[in-house]
Amino acid sequence: MRRGFLLLWWLCFFYQNVPGHGRPPEGFAKFSSFQELLDAHQREFLEEKMQATPQQTPLKKGEFVLIAIDGGAGSGKTSTARTLAERNNFAFVSTGEHYRVLARHLAEKNISPGNTMALRRELDELRPTTQFIGNRAHISLDGTIAPPEKLHNGVINTIVADYAQSPLLREFLHNYQRQLPQVARTIGYGGLVVEGRDMTSVVFPEADLCIFLDADPKARQRRRQMEGIADDIHARDTKDRQQLHQRDGVLYIDSTELSLEEVLLIIQEEMRKIRD
Secondary structure (H helix, E strand, C coil), X not given: CHHHHHHHXXXXXXXXXXXXXXXXXXXXXXXXXXXXXXXXXXXXXXXXXXHHCCCCCXXXXXXXXXXXXXXXXXXXXXXHHHHHHHHHCCEEEEHHHHHXXXXXXHHHCCCCCCCHHHHXXXXXXXXXXXXXXXXXXXXXXXXXXXXXXXXXXHHHHHHHHHHHCCHHHHHHHHHHHCCHHHHHHHHCCCEEEEECCCHHHHHCXXXXXXXXXXXXXXXXXXXXXXXXCCCCHHHHHHHHHHHCCCCCCCEEEECCCCCHHHHHHHHHHXXXXXXX
């Protein structure tokens, strides 16, 4: 029991004293709350894994698998990434949530996407932290995780793409996102599946496996409607055009006529090549 408390103390100290992307140490993606991590099922797992990772070390190919998934709205990124992470006991990140959290926060502050001075000032003050629910990593700006209904509604659906066009906001989130593989590895996961715009072209072009998911616009519109999202795919594609880059070396999958299981089979086969 005493050893467990010592390990927790060390983890808190570790995250508070590692600087991050040009900000003061408190700007590093640390855990502000262990409520979701230290339940009865995860406490023993965390203690055991932390003994095996006593310090932060560079990621090496073969030791940790990083999978980045990109693609347009309704292409199946989130469902694919979430299921892939669950089946491989990897951590999972949906970066679309990051933009929704920031859009909601900035809108509540009455800071518009085009107000560069106010936007820069507010972002300089923010210190995002990372919290886990199960294997999913969530961004937090105030020590709590925003409930889904606060992030997935008509208002946020309307404004998030406009905020996502801001170079300042994108740079802020890209810097935060680049730290997440090390966070997942330190917790003890053998890999991370991260999905969203810019993941394969800007944030993690060096990922072990980069995937671009695509589908016919009509199929993507239908999927969004089934999820209860009423935005227009053509409008979203127009706004997201600059971020939707399919570079060379990325595994392209057209999921129009494929089920989720069929998409996962293709990806699992590519993962076997990495591990072999």
